[in-house]
Amino acid sequence: MTPQTTHTNASAQRQLVIIGNGMVGHHAAMSFLDACQGKADWAIHIVGEETYSAYDRVHLSDYFQGKTHADLALGTGDEYREHGIHTHLGVAARRIDRDAKTVALADDTVLPYDALILATGSYPFVPPIPGHNLPSCLVYRTLDDLDAIRNAASDGSVGVVIGGGLLGLEAANALKSLGLDTHVIEFAPQLMPVQLDADAGTLLRDKIQALGVQVHVSTATQSITADEQGRTVLAFADADPLVCDVVVFSAGIRPQDALARDAGLTLGERGGVTINNQCQTSDPAIYAVGEVALWNNAIFGLVAPGYRMAETAAAHLAGTDASFTGADMSTKLKLLGVDVGSIGDAHARSAGAVTYRYSNERSGVYRKLVTSADGSRLLGAILVGDNSLYDTLLQYYLNDITLPKEPDSLILPSSEGVPQLGVDALPDTATLCSCLNVTKGDVVGAIDGGCCSLGEVKAETRASSGCGGCAAMLTHVVNATLEARGVEVDHSLCEHFHYTRQELFHLVQVGQIKTFDALVREHGQGLGCDICKPTVASILASCWNEGVLEPAHVNLQDTNDTFLANMQKDGTYSVVPRIAGGEITADKLIVIGEVAKEYDLYTKITGGQRVDLFGAQLHQLPEIWTRLIDAGFETGQAYGKSVRTVKSCVGSTWCRYGQQDSVGMAILLENRYKGLRAPHKLKFAVSGCTRECAEAQSKDIGVIATEHGWNLYVCGNGGMKPRHADLFATDLDDVTLIKTIDRLLMFYIKTADRLQRTARWMENLEGGLDYLKDVILNDSLHLNIELEQQMARIVESYQCEWKAVLDDPEKLKRFRTFVNSDSADSNVVFVKEREQIRPARDDEKARLIATT
């Protein structure tokens, strides 16, 4: 039955078929292309049962944070086509015929092969509890699974995860983020029994319970049934039944080895396709890689070992020597926001192993070292609550580095902070990035080859492009290596100041410097430029909040700041009055309309819920603003690197779902922070409930009403590189909300780089979100009082810049198109389109000017 046998250049090309387009199958194809560079004598076919092309399963949960398949995709259809790879997606392979050397697919296609790679991964094990196949019982492995979970959660309120291992806790986090009351049921007496000991498991349970997830250990589920209301009931051996809406099984994984079994390949006793060091199965033409493969009687449930297998198989197939020699299974994770690390022999099962423990219940930190009998070598470790030691310990473990005389000094709290293992102590073979298999030697080699920054090293070695867990270690090694070679990493703002924006901020504040001239005299050189002048102007404004048009500052500003309006492409300006929270009276709306009509301005509603008026010439700005200010408007500061708008939905006042008065809060916030100068523009939004009509999660500061108060999201943005905001604090009352925002904004203003929006700023803070939480919520730097006071000063000294201009004839002088003539700019020419003006195009202009 080979009606559709696919032959691609059958005579010349050999055929490689890869079954499974998961992470490892994809990597196998890419590695094979790499391994036989240029020699296009193979045709490659990839067969994948999922309809999606390969995606990053490790970051599967990000799908619930708004990532799409496209974001998570490892390769695109175009890329496959470009490399001449034939894909068969959404079709399972049904049968391997080893005699005929063919694979039959579910759609009856038959693919002949010269070599076959099995990368079918594994499937979630669902224990045969009665009722396990009810519609509410789901698993957590694929994007389709996640869609099903989201669906089931949408009209439910309680979710249960069966299995308290690593993936189970990740699933629990997902259920919680979907707004469900979440329970975890674990059969063993503790969470994560594979990676943790009993003490660590208990601490983890306490921490997770504190985050609102119910953990039930030593609990066996006996049956699952549906009740009359269509809800799901779990019955246990010795606990009360639990009523819920979604059940996610996460009770371990099993190798997807059915094809191999049917084809008569050798399997392990408990499944998995047996492979040798070259990743060949018992049939040398067939390789197995990833979670389906059994090497040395072990299955590796992590992506890095799968990648190593894929590379080995690809190299072997291309005729190069390569061996898979096992892999380290140490893991570092953040589960429900709790740091967990497990290295090597965490359970101290090695003969003669010695254990050291440090436990602090108050701060919720647990650390354990397992060393050799003489205490000189690290065999394993467990960390809960704080992973800052993980990288260092892992290097001790992987490279067999001699431990300090008192090994416990590594885990005891010390006043000097985290003991960093010196870069020199690491051998060249030390793996820094296990996902991409990059060693210290590779990094040093890249620097020898001319890379002089972290970015260049990343681009060259691809280090840190996998799970990202190695970023801190990589940065440390790159910087230390560069510094050791006397390469100075240049952080200068521009040629006039050899300081970063943050350093300049500090110099201004400590030295009480009030002008650009003084700063350049004391700490810089030359006249300045269009980079440092506006930067310093913004720092001066943030520190002292003097008007931007005071004589000492006026020549520092970008034209938009100088003329308090946004210059458009033809040199005219747009005028944007503040409409706090997007709320406006009919009378004010009429004034805007009248002004627009009188000056023939183009009007448009903006994304920030206000109205822009385009096409004003410089000399018209004061008249227009006189009209607006008389009617009670203030400048909208659309021109500044400052707070733009606080978008809001109507909230509890009008909306049937509203939990709080989102408009009121938006107006309060907008009026508080209007005029605040920052390294970049700041956008806010307030939604009245979790339906999020104001899109607060795409803003620098997003506030979403809850039943009890406000949830604060920070550091999101739209624009060129969109980023979802991170949940920062929950259920805040009005006062705490404002205090928290005060501190966060002030900290941003003090420490961000020029033109760095909050999202990039936070990503670049060492320690990221957690560090930021620590500083702002726990006051770890003892800065909060100062930050609040600084903000209070700025809020107090607010003045409407346009009002200040109109009150001062000297300043008004600047708003002349020509200093020696009342003419308008004859080069500004408009034509009408859709009943409004727009700038004429060059050809139109030529015609119009010719006929006048």
Add this chain to the structure above:
Amino acid sequence: MTANAQTPSQAHASITSPWVQVCKVNDLVPGSGVAALVLGQQIALFYLPDEQGLSASKRVYALANQDPASGANVMARGILGDIRGEAVVAAPLYKHHFSLETGRCLEDDHWQVTVWPARIVDGKVEIEWV
């Protein structure tokens, strides 16, 4: 279009003399620019009063007000500064830098804007009409 109409200050300018009076010194903004209309030409005037290393005669500069990158008459509204010692204005829309001395564009050789010699005499700003 009537933008070319003679204005009082231009009327004072003597057309026969190559030096044309444009405006008063206090029409200028220290460390910044203003635009003027001279015989139908838009001119950007920049004023660097007491910067180090510049002689008194080099304190005012006149360049064409039209920015070649955008075609808009906005040069006078750019930020002043120096790049490796050369005094420049950064055009406000696309931020190309133009030398105040020579009018050359530091980023793109094709673009060159007209410069006029300029000076201050008795509190009046004059440019040499060449």
